Amino acid sequence: MPERRAAPPDGATGYPHYAPPPRRKRSSMPDVATEATEEPHLAPPGPRPATPGAPARRLPAAAEAATALAVAVGFMLWSRNIQVNPLIRVGQVSGLAVLQFRAAVLAVPLLTAVLWAAHRARGHRWQLVLRLGCAVVAGLGTGIVAGGIAVALRGTPWGLGGQDGDPGTLLGYAASFLRGEGLPDVYPPGFIVLLAEWARYLRGGHVGYALKDLQLLLSAVLGPLCYLAWRTLLRPAWALAVALPAAVLFLDPIRPYSHLVMVVLLPLIGRLLTELAHAPRMSVRTAALRGAALGAVLGLLFLCYSGWFVWSAPGVLVAVLLLVPWRQGSAALARAAGLLGAAAATAAAVGSPLLVKLAEHGADTVDRYAYFDVYIDPAYVLGWRSDRSGWPAAWAWPPPGELAGQTTFALLVLTGTGLALALGLRRPPVIAAVGCLVGAWLLRFWFAGHMERDQAVMLYPRTTWLILYALIALTVLSAMLLAGGARGAWLRLTAERRVKLPRFLGRRLAAGSLCSLAVFGAMAASWSANRYMPQGPQTDTMGIDAYRAHLLQRADGSCPSYAPGHTCAAPHPDWRPQDSRNTRLWCGNVEAKDWPTYCGGTAPFTDRPG
Template sequence: MTNLAPEAVGSAESSDPGGEPETETGAPARRRDLGALLERRSVLIAAEALVSVGAALVFTLLCTHISVNPTNRIGQVSGLAKIQQYVAVLGLPLLAVLVYTAWRGGAARHRLVQRLVCAAVAGLATGVVAGGVVVALRGTPWPLGGQEGDPSQLIHMATSMLDDKGLPGVYPPLFPGLIAVWAKLRYGGIGGEGFALHDLQIFFSALAGPMSYLAWRLMLRPFWALAIAVPSALVFLDPIRPYSHVTMIILVPLLAACLRELRRARSLSTRSVVLRGAGFGVIFGVLFLYYSGWYLWSAPGVFVMTLFLFPWRGGARAVRRTLLFLAVTVGLAGVIGSPLLYQIAKEGATTPDRYAYIVNYVDPAYVLGWMSDRTGDLTYHNWPQSGELAGQTGFALMLIAAVGIGVGLGLRSLVVRVAAAVLVGAWLMRFWYASHMAHDQMVQLYPRTTWIIMYCLMILAVVGLMAASDRGRGWVQGLLGRSERVPAAAGPAIPARATRQLAAGLVCALALFATMGASWSVDRYMPQSEKTNSMGLDAWRAHNIKKKDGSCPKYAPVKSENPPRPCADPIVKDWESEPDKGDLHCANIPTEDWPAVCGRVAPWVKK
């Protein structure tokens, strides 16, 4: 495990023994100065961040030039193909450079290229998703979801903030606040909240890959960080609410990094302990305001891990430094998150979650798939599809096997311990809430543990493959009679050329998966009519709301109907909490099936 960009880029092995002697002037001196600059950790961190974020945003901007009608299927297919053409034109040269340096370049040059290419792939992966949303919403200024569902609630929350009505109940206020600020700056305030949400959905969807990759670079080397960042971003990213799942994706590696600093606190100076604790406190406080739900599911496991790592027998100095780190981190996070903490303490007990849908009707032990309330033709009778062995699919069996390898070979890794602890804690809470659902008539968002449990399983599987790779390389070296061993404190050894070539090929494979997976994700959000009840309904709704000038969007489906009907009027109102009715609301269930599923007659049926 390594810190972000810790590896030295230059080394004695990468120097050219046949080169010109270095002098104070001339090209060799300039190359030496450039090499020294590229060895600086801050420069490497900045370079990775800049490349990853730049790739995501530039690709998203490029997709604004795709001119198709997104409300018909032919236009959608052409748009998806154009996105793939763009990503190939941008991505293939990067991969070519990576493969070339793996075969012909020096180790130092290849390490630099590898980290930058991995950063770019992470950015391009979610840049494709954001670019697809751009295509899906072409011709309309409204966001995915239009004015219904969760987007409508976010718009109304932002309106309340612009009206100085305070925070939106127990909902994290940072993202609605960003909507309000952007609506004020870009669209003149009240009335522009929906247009602001449109922009922020695209912007934060694009940044999901870079944020995930950079968070994992705190703990893992470039390839392994990419191996977790890209699949997790594509599987969990929801462009309708791009802030919620991104918070989960980056929270887990940040927790692991924080616990690593807690373990190191005993050997640090007081100033260093305070600064590191303050850094994590600010990050955790801001993330709490961004989306707080994942803190609940992570809390039990992190609490147990903190007790486990605390230096109970390390002496008075170690205890004092560790307590200081905890106090600064938790205290500052609490201060920053205090507005939301106050709302939760004030109103949390009076805002139960009673919304049930398809994931509440399936076996609660199923955690390897997710379905929203846009179910299409699927019901709890035919989803999830049963696998070959005790209902488990081949993917499930391979994932579980990799998890076993991760626990067996990588248990000394803090990443493995944190992921396992969070998984177990979320697993127990999931079944606690699910087992009380019938009696309490409350869901309490327990299906969302599906995401964090699956995420932790993916983490354990990737780290398991990493541990097996490292262990296997050691065994091979032993079989070949290599007696030299690099001390652990010296960091990772420079990989052999064959290892570099294999890693380059695997990065290419990850890039291919990223383009295919991102296209799958984008295709789900292409506009589909209401009768399909699919995820494309959210984009379809965005095309059927009047623009600021009162006209319909360019590709509004209602204009092509016979006879045409008008687009919906914009809704401008403050946010209001919905009254608690005391019973579960069972969505995705026909009226006649309510007694068999929900245990009562549908509320709209006259008794």
């Protein structure tokens, strides 16, 4: 006998455990293979039964993914033939200008086609043009940044950072792995293994050259992967509105794998919560298969960088408990348990190499390195200055705001977050973003609050990125929910007053928004690439990493083409980094005379900065 379900109180809708009546036309459950409506919004309900036309519907999705990735990688490769001297400022400006010109050559015809389709094309053709247009813009966003890095590294086979800092650590671990010395205890092994194998098979065992290849490649594809992850939840224009600014803002070309995991993880958590909300209407087999697929992807991401999982975990766990269909009976619970169990088991199996080491050595591994962001107000989460001691000056950060130190941007994202909570708290994408935000917020202040007592930083400043990412996502989701509510109100009004809704209004808004996002992406990508243009050590800005790559000899002993003064140094052998034996905080970027003020006690040096 079918189970009887109670209707939601007061006519409300959107409960994840409530099966909506057949006459309902809209739901928060996305199905990216179906483009039934013209407004970019959360897609129609699912899952849908298989039909003979299903492969044909999957073809545009495959074309969308292939287009985004091909544009990103292709543009990066095209940028490698820009003929400028990256060590002089005029050459850098010329290189940035060529990148913008080439991007415009690609984008202007595309945007023209999108605008034409918004006015003239039929529904399915318009949807295809819009999807491909958003994919191209997503690819160009980080493709321009990667192209800028290629310009900055022109003439040298070494990657950003050369053999210093974090790149030196990665090179040491990869070289150690190639020598058969195994992997580090608790450092995520995914990127190290990829770097080592890339060097083994494609770079003749030279891990320094392989690092440059992967810095360029992963920087290029970060934007498309972020966009495609959000496409599992949102329509094309809305997915791009979240992914493009996030990808360009958070892209860290020195170690792009870290932020690639972050920008993909949040929408995948939203996808998991969405599947959980609809698990009662799935078969047990379907629920288990979907859970296993998501678990495998989450396990791979965990192997590449585990911090985002730790900081998101408390809020996501609460979100999962809230979405479990506790009151729908044993059958619904069994399906939800199958989904979550398969996801957890698969993720644990794939991520087991790191999970085992964390269980064995996690308690003995303590992060004691304090850099610039450790010294600022811990409640400032709307920007990251970098760990360099150059511009802007320490006294000018955080930037002053108009209202109690808060900027207009802060007020904007906080307003957007409030609207998202008011309008979409029952929707899985909103719940996922809120869960990640709350989890990272709580753990940030927990670790920071115990920093002096435990003499441990525990990487808490990195939660800045996850918190800001969640705020950006919630702001875009609030705009989407407002647009959907306004459309619904208009439809009700027109039904009562017999006023005809402009047929192509939604199309034209989407096309215009895509043009604006494209211009924003080009400008933001140029800003990001400009930060990494080579600058001498006297400035100590982010440009020092590209500068260092021009100071190392090639494998044949010759200097890079644009080495300063045509002089360079021989690279040192890559050694396996050792875990820090410090028992107190190490204050980076702090002069010895200032050490007592910042860290207490005396510095272990007297003549150089930390």
